[in-house]
Amino acid sequence: MWGETFDDFESEERELAVAKQNFMHEPANMNFTFPSLPLGIQPVEFMNSHFGATAAKNMKFRKGTTTLAFVYEPATPADKGGIIVAVDSRASSGEYISSKSVMKILDIGDRMVATMAGGAADCQYWTRIVAKYCTLYELREKTPITVSAASKYFANALFGYRGKGLSVGSMVAGYDKKGPQIFKVDSDGDRCSLKVCSVGSGSLNAYGILDNHYKPKMTDEEARKLGLRAIMHATFRDSGSGGVCNLCHITPTEKIRLPPMDVSKLWYEFADELGRDIVYDPRE
Amino acid sequence: MSNFTGITATMNPLAEMAQFKQNMREVAASPEWRTSKLIERQRWNPYSMEGGSTAAISGDNFAIVASDTRMTQNDINILTRDAEKIHVLNDSIILSTSGFYGDVIQLRKVLQSRLHKYRFDYRADMSADLCAELLSRNLYYRRFFPYYTGAMLAGIDENGKGAVFSYDPIGCIERLGYSASGAAEPMIIPFLDCQIGHVTVAEDYEKPPLTIERAISLMKDAFRGAAEREISTGDKIHLVIAEAGKPIVQKFLPLRED
Amino acid sequence: MFLTRSEYDRGVNTFSPEGRLFQVEYAIEAVKLGSTSIGIRTKEGVLLAAEKRSTSKLMVNDAIEKISKVDQHVAVTFAGLIADSRTLVERAQIEAQNFWFTYNRKIRVEDVTQSVANLALQFGDDDVKASMSRPFGVAMLFAGVDQEGAKLFHLDPSGTFIDCKAKSIGAASDGAEQNLKEQYHDALTLKEALKQVMEEKLNAANVEVVVIKPTTDEKGRQIGQFERVSDAELDQVIAAL
Numbered sequence: 001m002w003g004e005t006f007d008d009f010e011s012e013e014r015e016l017a018v019a020k021q022n023f024m025h026e027p028a029n030m031n032f033t034f035p036s037l038p039l040g041i042q043p044v045e046f047m048n049s050h051f052g053a054t055a056a057k058n059m060k061f062r063k064g065t066t067t068l069a070f071v072y073e074p075a076t077p078a079d080k081g082g083i084i085v086a087v088d089s090r091a092s093s094g095e096y097i098s099s100k101s102v103m104k105i106l107d108i109g110d111r112m113v114a115t116m117a118g119g120a121a122d123c124q125y126w127t128r129i130v131a132k133y134c135t136l137y138e139l140r141e142k143t144p145i146t147v148s149a150a151s152k153y154f155a156n157a158l159f160g161y162r163g164k165g166l167s168v169g170s171m172v173a174g175y176d177k178k179g180p181q182i183f184k185v186d187s188d189g190d191r192c193s194l195k196v197c198s199v200g201s202g203s204l205n206a207y208g209i210l211d212n213h214y215k216p217k218m219t220d221e222e223a224r225k226l227g228l229r230a231i232m233h234a235t236f237r238d239s240g241s242g243g244v245c246n247l248c249h250i251t252p253t254e255k256i257r258l259p260p261m262d263v264s265k266l267w268y269e270f271a272d273e274l275g276r277d278i279v280y281d282p283r284e
Numbered sequence: 285m286s287n288f289t290g291i292t293a294t295m296n297p298l299a300e301m302a303q304f305k306q307n308m309r310e311v312a313a314s315p316e317w318r319t320s321k322l323i324e325r326q327r328w329n330p331y332s333m334e335g336g337s338t339a340a341i342s343g344d345n346f347a348i349v350a351s352d353t354r355m356t357q358n359d360i361n362i363l364t365r366d367a368e369k370i371h372v373l374n375d376s377i378i379l380s381t382s383g384f385y386g387d388v389i390q391l392r393k394v395l396q397s398r399l400h401k402y403r404f405d406y407r408a409d410m411s412a413d414l415c416a417e418l419l420s421r422n423l424y425y426r427r428f429f430p431y432y433t434g435a436m437l438a439g440i441d442e443n444g445k446g447a448v449f450s451y452d453p454i455g456c457i458e459r460l461g462y463s464a465s466g467a468a469e470p471m472i473i474p475f476l477d478c479q480i481g482h483v484t485v486a487e488d489y490e491k492p493p494l495t496i497e498r499a500i501s502l503m504k505d506a507f508r509g510a511a512e513r514e515i516s517t518g519d520k521i522h523l524v525i526a527e528a529g530k531p532i533v534q535k536f537l538p539l540r541e542d
Numbered sequence: 543m544f545l546t547r548s549e550y551d552r553g554v555n556t557f558s559p560e561g562r563l564f565q566v567e568y569a570i571e572a573v574k575l576g577s578t579s580i581g582i583r584t585k586e587g588v589l590l591a592a593e594k595r596s597t598s599k600l601m602v603n604d605a606i607e608k609i610s611k612v613d614q615h616v617a618v619t620f621a622g623l624i625a626d627s628r629t630l631v632e633r634a635q636i637e638a639q640n641f642w643f644t645y646n647r648k649i650r651v652e653d654v655t656q657s658v659a660n661l662a663l664q665f666g667d668d669d670v671k672a673s674m675s676r677p678f679g680v681a682m683l684f685a686g687v688d689q690e691g692a693k694l695f696h697l698d699p700s701g702t703f704i705d706c707k708a709k710s711i712g713a714a715s716d717g718a719e720q721n722l723k724e725q726y727h728d729a730l731t732l733k734e735a736l737k738q739v740m741e742e743k744l745n746a747a748n749v750e751v752v753v754i755k756p757t758t759d760e761k762g763r764q765i766g767q768f769e770r771v772s773d774a775e776l777d778q779v780i781a782a783l
Contacts, residue, residue, distance in 0.1 A: 024397050026644050027425065036428045041328050042313070043428055049327065051430065051453060056333055058382065058434040058469050062452040091456070096470055099450070099458055121456035125424045132639045139611055139635050164428060406653055417646040 044165045053094065060093035064104055064123065066202030066234040066241040067115040068227065069173045070210060071180045071195045075217045080251040083173045083180045085113055086227030088202065088235050088263065089243035091120050100243040101260075109134050111255065112147060112174030113248055114154070117200040118167035118187065126168060130154045146176040151183035151191055159189035169199040175252055202234030202241040209233050224249065224258065232266040236278070331384045331432040335359055335516030336369055337466035338380040339506055340438040341480065341499045342446030345528040347412075347438040348496070349380045350503045351466075352511065352539060353520040359467070365519040365541070372532055373399055377415045377439040378524050382466030383453075384432035391431050394422055412439030416449040416457060423455030430454050434465035444528040468510035468517045475506050496527065504537065511540045518542065554665055554676060565677060569622075569699035572679035576621030578712035579608065581683040582722070582735040583694040587755040587766065588685035589732060591739040592619045593712070594748045609752045613638040615648055615766030616686035617752045621712030622699075623679035630678060633661050648765055651686035651693035655703045658682070663701035681711045687756045687766025733779075736771070740779050751776060 037043055051059055067087040074081035087104035090097060104116040106127045114130065116123035133153050134145045151172040158168055168187040175181070184199060185191045196214055198206040209230040218226070227247050235241040244260035271278050338351035355367035371379045371392050379395060381388040398418060402410045410418075416437045423431060430453045441447040450463035462480050464472040478484045479502050482491050492498065504521065511518045521537040550556055551564030558564060577595040581588065592608035609619045610627075612634045620627040637657040641649035665674040677699045684695040684703075696711065697703040708726050710718035725738055732753055739751065751771040759765045 024401050026398075026640065032425075034428050035426055038328070046328070047428075047430075050329075050331060050432070056467070058465055058467075059333075059432065059453055061454060062456045091458075093452065098452070099460070101460070102458060119454075119456075121420075121424055121427075121452055121454040124420070124456055125427075128643055132643045135613070135642075136635060136639055139613075140632075166427075405656075406650070414645045414647060418644055421644055 044163070047165050055094075058093065058096075058098075060096075062091040062093055062098050062102075062120040063167075063240070064102065064117045064120050064200065065090055065092075066198070066200040066206055066231060066238060067104055067117045067169075067171060068198035068203070068206045068210065068230055068234075069115065069171045069182050070197065070214060070223075070226075071182060072214075072218045072223050073216055075219045075222070079218075079220045080249075080253075081180075081220075082175065082249060082251040083182060084223050084227040085115060085171070085173050085248040085250065086231045087115055087246050088231055088241040089246060089260065090235075090241055092240055097242070102243075103246060105246055105248045105257070107131065108150060108172065108174070109138070109145070111144065111176070111250070112150060112172060113250065113255070115171045115173070115199065117169040122166050122168045122187070123170055126154065126157060127170070129157060130172075144176060146178060147172055147174045147181035147183055148176075148178070148193070150174075151185050155185045155189055155191035158185065158187045162187070162189055171197055171199060173250060175250055180250070180252075198230070198234075200234075200241070202231075202238035205234040205237045206230040220249070228261060228266055229270060232263050232270060233278075235263045236267060331387070332357060333359070333383065333432070334363070334367075334385045335467050336367070336382050337464065337468035337472065337507075337510055337514070337517045338369055338382055338434075338436060339462070339464035339472050339476070339503060340378075340380060340436050340448040341462040341476070341494075341503060342438060342448040342460075343494045343496060343499055345440075345444060345446060346496045346499070347378070347440060347446035347448060347526045348499050348503055349378045349436070349438045349524045349526075350507060351380055351382075351522050352507060352517045353522050353536070354516060354518050355385065356516045359516045368522065370522050370524050370534075372524065372534070373415065374409055375532065376441075376526060377410065377412050377437065378526060378532070379419075380436045380438065380465070380524075382434045387431040387433050391422070391433060391435065395419060398422075411442040412437065412447050412449075413441045415439070416447070416459070419449075420451060420455040420457035423451060423453065427454050434469070436463055436465050438526070440526055440528050446526070446528075464506075466517075468514040471510045471514060472506045475509060476502065496525070500525070507539060553667060555667060563700075566700045569677040569679050570681070573622040573681040573699065573711060574713060574715070576624070576680070576712045577608070578710060578714040578718060579619040579621050579683055580708070580710045580718055580722070580739055581619065581685050581694045581696075581706065582708045582726070582730070582739070583685070583692050583706070584730045584732050584735050585692070585728075586732040587687060587753055588617075588692045588694055589735045589739065589751065589753050590617055590619045590683060590685045591736075591749055591751045593714075594750055596748065603747055608750050609770075611752075611768050612654060612684070612686075613642075613648060614768055615688060615754060616651055616654055616684060617754055617768055618682050618684050619711075619752075620680045620682045621715075622681055626678045627680045627682065629673075630658050630661060630680065630682065634658050634684075648688065648759075650688045650690065651684055651695060652705070654686075655684045655695040655697055658684075659697055659701045659703050662697065662699065683709055683711060685752075685754055687754050687764065689764050691764070692754070692756065692766075736779055737783065740776070740783065747773075749776065 069085040071083050089102050091099040091102045106114050108114050108131045114127045134150050137145045166187040170185050173182045182194050182197050184197050196210050213226050231245040244262050246260050247258040249256040335356040336352050340349040351369040353366045355363045399410050435451045437449040448460050448463050450458055450460050462476045507521045518540050523535040525533045550558035554565040577593045579592040581590050590609050594606050596603050610631045612618050634654050638649045638654050662678050665677050682697045694706045695703050696706050696709045708722040753769050754766040757767045
């Protein structure tokens with residue numbers, strides 16, 4: 001009660017040890033738990049009040065938007081076929097565009113990619129966790145991991161944090177022994193295999209274009225153009241999407257990243273193709 | 285518990301149980317006896333917004349970072365006029381921060397310790413790009429109780445090029461040519477977009493090269509402009525200049541004090 | 543050799559009056575019972591070769607793996623108690639991945655060796671913190687290419703690791719090392735190195751060869767690429783001898 005007792009001293013030592021553990025070392029992955037709020041504070045409510053709609057501008061988390069991926073078969077022997085992954089590049093914090101050049105196609109190993117929609121930091125971090133797991137899996141099992149297994153690990157990892165406010169909508173796409181695969185994974189723990197898939201606030205617009213123009217057999221040129229077109233239309237009608245269109249073509253043998261295309265330039269390109277303004281003008 | 289109707293023979297027992305559980309959840313989340321005033325009072329707020337703005341520009345062989353030195357409480361009450369928001373971590377890494385100063389100090393301590401340990405473990409100073417990734421991971425480790433900071437990391441990367449990394453509070457990382465964070469971010473960024481990104485001029489328009497002198501004068505302009513129109517920015521510009529192969533230089537320049 | 547053998551070799555934490563830790567020295571002897579492995583560093587990359595000694599013709603030779611991949615740019619081979627090496631290799635793999643996870647950079651060969659050396663030292667007869675009650679009975683050769691170039695490290699059971707140009711471990715290491723000393727020169731090519739390794743009356747069935755060649759990653763940084771030399775290529779080299 002008056003002054004220092006041995007108990008105080010011991011707890012101080014303990015605190016020091018904890019501080020060292022937290023500051024000096026990379027947390028051990030086996031028993032790492034995220035530091036959490038004090039008992040009784042609702043995590044989602046807390047995040048909303050400090051980092052949600054009412055938060056200061058630069059305190060809102062960055063959110064991603066339109067992403068799409070589809071599988072197609074080559075129409076002619078000269079084409080490669082495979083998977084097209086196309087994404088926009090806008091990250092918004094509320095109404096403020098905090099970045100217009102985000103790379104939303106993240107690598108998992110050299111044959112697989114994951115797209116990023118929802119919380120940007122969540123996607124970046126968990127994709128890294130999955131990539132690490134995949135590398136270790138391949139070293140231990142001496143065989144390449146399947147897209148199915150990688151996405152299941154991803155979904156399980158996210159499911160472990162269900163209800164804690166993570167926000168991830170990702171597509172894991174790649175080639176494995178079963179052929180081209182796309183798995184959609186989200187933070188609610190959902191995981192499903194799809195051939196044509198789009199995620200994000202602009203996904204409805206992208207689906208419109210994809211459903212209209214998608215064919216199971218396409219030339220590489222057609223397929224890449226379809227990806228660009230869907231992203232362009234999504235950025236045109238969805239204020240949450242924009243910037244440039246990043247495109248990745250996964251063929252049976254390689255992963256080709258195409259240079260970014262400015263969507264506002266694409267707009268003119270597609271309008272020229274149509275011979276008129278993309279939007280119908282009723283006055284004419 | 286307005287929907288609770290007591291035990292009646294007519295109701296489906298499963299639906300009844302579900303309803304009961306729902307009511308229990310609702311009442312546990314917000315008991316009826318809590319008035320709105322009480323709820324407001326009990327809302328736990330461990331953060332305080334201490335304002336200020338920082339910006340960073342990177343060039344071919346340099347990176348410059350600037351911030352104001354005003355620290356405010358709730359944007360109104362000026363606590364001090366010479367707060368340090370830029371932290372030089374080693375010869376090539378500069379951390380600049382806005383947001384809650386308590387978290388800033390904690391974050392700096394974490395990074396300094398990790399840099400120190402890296403020197404022991406790997407017998408070399410960490411370079412800016414490694415530290416940038418490290419910072420991203422450490423911000424994310426606090427995903428469920430985030431640091432209330434808008435951090436930026438600038439410096440010279442291992443190839444001797446200038447580098448600026450921008451983050452959100454939970455560690456979404458991106459390498460950019462220039463970036464800003466804090467209260468005046470929406471004012472500084474459009475200015476830099478125009479002057480450095482050249483997004484508002486035609487493609488064939490002659491674009492001046494980004495020299496270190498031009499970057500410094502742009503930075504001064506950006507902050508003077510922000511101090512004119514933003515209440516929590518002002519007092520002094522703290523300017524930190526890192527040039528490849530040279531020691532880091534720090535300067536203070538006066539700003540509006542109102 | 544161990545004329546002074548006495549009661550001082552009972553515990554791993556007891557020095558003899560001459561200042562020796564017998565259990566550690568015995569562990570180093572255990573390495574010499576293992577099959578031979580060779581590592582050669584050249585300008586064109588690093589080569590690791592391991593002899594696969596089959597003790598019975600009923601044994602499936604392909605099933606033995608004497609050179610493990612640690613990461614895209616690092617390989618490791620070992621001699622001694624093979625089972626012990628599994629723990630160490632796994633530690634190396636995890637350490638390499640954790641470094642990549644935190645810093646988004648491939649770990650240096652020296653650092654991955656150091657982290658395994660740290661584990662190799664964590665033995666003792668207290669069962670609180672130590673992971674092993676005895677020293678590991680393996681020596682390892684870490685080979686790889688990082689931003690500093692081709693690297694070859696030799697790690698022994700005492701936890702000492704040394705940067706080498708060429709090194710041999712295992713049963714025939716003395717003879718092989720003598721050969722290496724005579725033949726090694728700084729301008730050695732990978733092909734010459736491979737030839738030199740194969741001179742020891744080997745064939746594709748009883749040797750395993752891995753080369754790590756320098757490449758650049760997407761950011762233009764120098765890094766290595768792990769490649770197993772196929773049986774067909776080995777046969778070619780042998781035919782050319």
